[in-house]
Amino acid sequence: MILMAAGLALSASPVLAGTVTLPVVIPAPAxxxxxxxxxxxxxxxxxxxxxxxxxxxxxxxxxxxxxxxxxxxxxxxxxxxxxxxxxxxxxxxxxxxxxxxxxxxxxxxxxxxxxxxxxxxxxxxxxxxxxxxxxxxxxxxxxxxxxxxxxxxxxxxxxxxxHPAMPIRGTIEGFYGAPWTMADRTRHLDFLASVKANTYVYSPKDDPFARDRWREPYPAETLAALGKLAATARRNHVDFVYAISPGPSVCFSDPADRDAMERKLDALRTIGVHSFYVALDDIEYTKWNCDRDAAAFGPSGAEAAGVAQAALLNAVQADLLRKDKASRPLIMVPTEYYDAKESPYKAALRKHLDPRVVVQWTGTDVVPPAISIPDARTATKAFGRKTLLWDNYPVNDYATTTGRLLLAPYARREAGLSEELTGILSNPMNQEAPSRVAVTGVAAFGWNDKDYDADRTWRAAARELAGGDAQAAAALMLFFDTQHMAPTFGSQPWQEQAPALKAALDRTRDAIAQGDGAARRLAIAELGRRADEIAGAPDIIRSGTVDPGFAEQSRPWLDAMVLWGRALQLTAAGLDAADRGSDAAFRYFAGAQRLAAEAAAIQTIPGATRFGGPVKLADGVLDRFIADAPTLIGSGKQDSGMSAERPVAP
The missing domain is CATH 3.30.379.10 (Chitobiase/beta-hexosaminidase domain 2-like)
Structure with missing residues (x-):
C-alpha cells in the first residue's frame, strides 16, 4: 500500500511509488x-x-x-x-x-x-x-x-x-527620505526570519532622535514602539541593533557627550535592545565641532578624526561590556566607508580602534558595481580587521535612482567572500516590500555564497511574494524585468534595464528586418501576446495573492505598466496593419504614442522617496521600440497571406 499526498489519509506502506525529486530550498543548504x-x-x-x-x-x-x-x-x-x-x-x-x-x-x-x-x-x-x-x-x-x-x-x-557561511546577515534601514513605518518594520522582521537573516539595524537617517537630536531622550510613545519592534525581532531570532548617529554635532572629548550617548543606549537597553551601532558616515570630518577637541586631538584633519572617533567608540565598547558581559560587539560605520585605499584616517582607526569593534565598508564605491575577494582583502588590510559589508543595493535614495524601483537579482558579488567578510547588510529601498526581492538574494548569498544562484533566488523571491501562485509569480517576473536597472553614482549602471524584454523586442526587430513574410507575421503575433502579458500583469499582481504591501508600494509603477502594455498592444497592431499595407497603421501608432506619453508622465508617490519624479519602466527599451516601430515596415506590395486586424482596445 502507498502513502497518500498531504491532506489524505495515510496507508500502510511509507514508500511512495514513482520518482522522488530534490526540493528547492532558498537559501541553498550547505x-x-x-x-x-x-x-x-x-x-x-x-x-x-x-x-x-x-x-x-x-x-x-x-x-x-x-x-x-x-x-x-x-x-x-x-x-x-x-x-x-x-x-x-x-x-x-x-x-x-x-x-x-x-x-x-x-x-x-x-x-x-x-x-x-x-x-x-x-x-x-x-x-x-x-x-x-x-x-x-x-x-x-x-x-x-x-x-x-x-x-x-x-x-x-x-x-x-x-549552517550559515557568514555570521551577520540582514539589512540596515540606513536610507535618506521617509523612514519605514513600524508596521513595515514588523513585516520586514518576519520576512528576514523567513530567509534566515539574523540582523536588522535601525538607522533611518530621518529619525531626528538618532541623528540631529541624538542627545535627547525618545518620547515615551516612540520608545515603547521600538521596544515592541525589538520583541518582534527576538521572536524571529533576529538581532535588533540600534544605531545612533552623533557625528554632525558630537564633541569627541567632552565627557558630557559620552554620558549623553551612554544614557541614550541605556534607555534602549531597558526596552530589550542589547546590540548597538555608532554611525559616523556622511559627516564633515576635517573640522572639529568643538574647541576642546582641538586641545585633545590637535589640529583638525582626517588622521585626528580617526583618533578621536576611536576614542569615543572604545569608550562606548567598554561601557557595553561593563553593563553586559555577553553583549555583542559594537558596530560602526566610518566616515571613509567606501573604497579601501590607504589613508591617514584608516591608519588611525586601524591603530587605535578596539579590535572587538566591527567596522562596516560599502565596497569599492558608495554603490559598487561588483565586489571581489581581493577587494575585501584590501579592506581587511586597510581597517585592520575583516569588515562587515554595507551593500548599497537595492537602496534608491540617490539621484540616479529617481523614479525607479530596483528589482534586479542580487549579483556580481564573488563566491568566497564569506572567507573575507564578517557578514553583509543590505541597505534597502524606502519601499519595504519591493526591497525583499533583492534582500532575499543578499540573505541567500550571506548564508551560502559558494552555492548561490542569483537567478534562481530571484525567481524564488517572486514565488514567495506571490504566495506560491504560479500566475502571480510570472506576472511579478515580468514586472521585475521592467525594473532591472541598477544605477551607480556614475553614468554606467551595473545591471542593465529590462534584459528579457529587450531580447524579445530585438527578436521582433530581427524578424521584421529579415524580410521573410511568415517569420515577420509570427514575430508580430508573438509581440502582441507579450504586450497582452505586460498590460495584464498589474491586475494579476493586485488580485490578492501577491503581498498587498508590494502592490501598494509599487502602485505608480504598476499603473504605468498597464499603459505601457497597452501602448505596446497598439504598436503590435500597427505593425500588423503596416505589414498588410493597411492605412490603420498610422492610427494605431499614434494611439501608442499617446499612451506612452501618458505612462511616462506618471509620478512617484509624493514623499515616499528622497527624490520624486516620473516613474521609469523599461526605459531605453520599451519606449525606444514604440518610438521606432513606425519606421520598421514601409509601404510596399501587399502580402497575399493577409491576417485579420488584431482587435486592440484604444
Missing part, C-alpha cells in the same frame, strides 16, 4: 541529499518537543504544519518502537531525544553556530522527521527550511545539514 523513499504528512502528526525549545519555534512549526494540510497535532514525550503515523521531533544540541531521532534516521547534528540538521525517513506505516538545531537559532532556521519542504504534497526522505 548539504542536501536524498535518502531514498518518501513520506506524506497526511492530516495527523505526532509532535515530540524537547524541553529547551523556545515557544516561538513551536508556534512557527504548528503554522507550517497547518499550512501543509495537517489538521490534528498530538504530542508525545518520546518516540515509539512502532511508527503508525508521522512523528516530528524538535530539539537542540545533545538532547537525548534528538540523539535518538538522528540515530534512527542515520544522520548527525550540524555543530556550527546557527547550524541545523533535518532528517526524514519513512518507517513502518508512518515516518520520522527530525528537526535538530545546534542551538535555538539553528532550530528556528530548520523550521524555516521545513516550511519550504512541507509546502510540497510529498516529502522525500532526505538529510539536510546546514
Amino acid at each position: 548539504s542536501i541529499k536524498l535518502a531514498g523513499g518518501a513520506l506524506a504528512l497526511g492530516t495527523s502528526v505526532v509532535l515530540v518537543t524537547a524541553p529547551e525549545v523556545d515557544p516561538e519555534t513551536v508556534v512557527l512549526l504548528r503554522k507550517v504544519l497547518s499550512a501543509a494540510g495537517v489538521e490534528t497535532i498530538t504530542t508525545a514525550r518520546k518516540l515509539p518502537s512502532v511508527f503508525q503515523q508521522p512523528y516530528i521531533v524538535l530539539g537542540t544540541g545533545e538532547n537525548a531525544l534528538i540523539g535518538d531521532a538522528l540515530a534512527r534516521t542515520g544522520a548527525s547534528l550540524d555543530t556550527h553556530a546557527e547550524g541545523y540538521t533535518i532528517a526524514s525517513r519513512p518507517i513502518g506505516s508512518g515516518g520520522l522527521i527530525a528537526l535538530a538545531g545546534r542551538d535555538g537559532d539553528g532550530l528556528f532556521h530548520a523550521v524555516q527550511t521545513f516550511r519550504q519542504i512541507a509546502a510540497q504534497p510529498v516529502l522525500p526522505a532526505l538529510v539536510i545539514q546546514d
Whole structure:
C-alpha cells in the first residue's frame, strides 16, 4: 500500500511509488541529499518537543504544519518502537531525544553556530522527521527550511545539514527620505526570519532622535514602539541593533557627550535592545565641532578624526561590556566607508580602534558595481580587521535612482567572500516590500555564497511574494524585468534595464528586418501576446495573492505598466496593419504614442522617496521600440497571406 499526498489519509506502506525529486530550498543548504523513499504528512502528526525549545519555534512549526494540510497535532514525550503515523521531533544540541531521532534516521547534528540538521525517513506505516538545531537559532532556521519542504504534497526522505557561511546577515534601514513605518518594520522582521537573516539595524537617517537630536531622550510613545519592534525581532531570532548617529554635532572629548550617548543606549537597553551601532558616515570630518577637541586631538584633519572617533567608540565598547558581559560587539560605520585605499584616517582607526569593534565598508564605491575577494582583502588590510559589508543595493535614495524601483537579482558579488567578510547588510529601498526581492538574494548569498544562484533566488523571491501562485509569480517576473536597472553614482549602471524584454523586442526587430513574410507575421503575433502579458500583469499582481504591501508600494509603477502594455498592444497592431499595407497603421501608432506619453508622465508617490519624479519602466527599451516601430515596415506590395486586424482596445 502507498502513502497518500498531504491532506489524505495515510496507508500502510511509507514508500511512495514513482520518482522522488530534490526540493528547492532558498537559501541553498550547505548539504542536501536524498535518502531514498518518501513520506506524506497526511492530516495527523505526532509532535515530540524537547524541553529547551523556545515557544516561538513551536508556534512557527504548528503554522507550517497547518499550512501543509495537517489538521490534528498530538504530542508525545518520546518516540515509539512502532511508527503508525508521522512523528516530528524538535530539539537542540545533545538532547537525548534528538540523539535518538538522528540515530534512527542515520544522520548527525550540524555543530556550527546557527547550524541545523533535518532528517526524514519513512518507517513502518508512518515516518520520522527530525528537526535538530545546534542551538535555538539553528532550530528556528530548520523550521524555516521545513516550511519550504512541507509546502510540497510529498516529502522525500532526505538529510539536510546546514549552517550559515557568514555570521551577520540582514539589512540596515540606513536610507535618506521617509523612514519605514513600524508596521513595515514588523513585516520586514518576519520576512528576514523567513530567509534566515539574523540582523536588522535601525538607522533611518530621518529619525531626528538618532541623528540631529541624538542627545535627547525618545518620547515615551516612540520608545515603547521600538521596544515592541525589538520583541518582534527576538521572536524571529533576529538581532535588533540600534544605531545612533552623533557625528554632525558630537564633541569627541567632552565627557558630557559620552554620558549623553551612554544614557541614550541605556534607555534602549531597558526596552530589550542589547546590540548597538555608532554611525559616523556622511559627516564633515576635517573640522572639529568643538574647541576642546582641538586641545585633545590637535589640529583638525582626517588622521585626528580617526583618533578621536576611536576614542569615543572604545569608550562606548567598554561601557557595553561593563553593563553586559555577553553583549555583542559594537558596530560602526566610518566616515571613509567606501573604497579601501590607504589613508591617514584608516591608519588611525586601524591603530587605535578596539579590535572587538566591527567596522562596516560599502565596497569599492558608495554603490559598487561588483565586489571581489581581493577587494575585501584590501579592506581587511586597510581597517585592520575583516569588515562587515554595507551593500548599497537595492537602496534608491540617490539621484540616479529617481523614479525607479530596483528589482534586479542580487549579483556580481564573488563566491568566497564569506572567507573575507564578517557578514553583509543590505541597505534597502524606502519601499519595504519591493526591497525583499533583492534582500532575499543578499540573505541567500550571506548564508551560502559558494552555492548561490542569483537567478534562481530571484525567481524564488517572486514565488514567495506571490504566495506560491504560479500566475502571480510570472506576472511579478515580468514586472521585475521592467525594473532591472541598477544605477551607480556614475553614468554606467551595473545591471542593465529590462534584459528579457529587450531580447524579445530585438527578436521582433530581427524578424521584421529579415524580410521573410511568415517569420515577420509570427514575430508580430508573438509581440502582441507579450504586450497582452505586460498590460495584464498589474491586475494579476493586485488580485490578492501577491503581498498587498508590494502592490501598494509599487502602485505608480504598476499603473504605468498597464499603459505601457497597452501602448505596446497598439504598436503590435500597427505593425500588423503596416505589414498588410493597411492605412490603420498610422492610427494605431499614434494611439501608442499617446499612451506612452501618458505612462511616462506618471509620478512617484509624493514623499515616499528622497527624490520624486516620473516613474521609469523599461526605459531605453520599451519606449525606444514604440518610438521606432513606425519606421520598421514601409509601404510596399501587399502580402497575399493577409491576417485579420488584431482587435486592440484604444
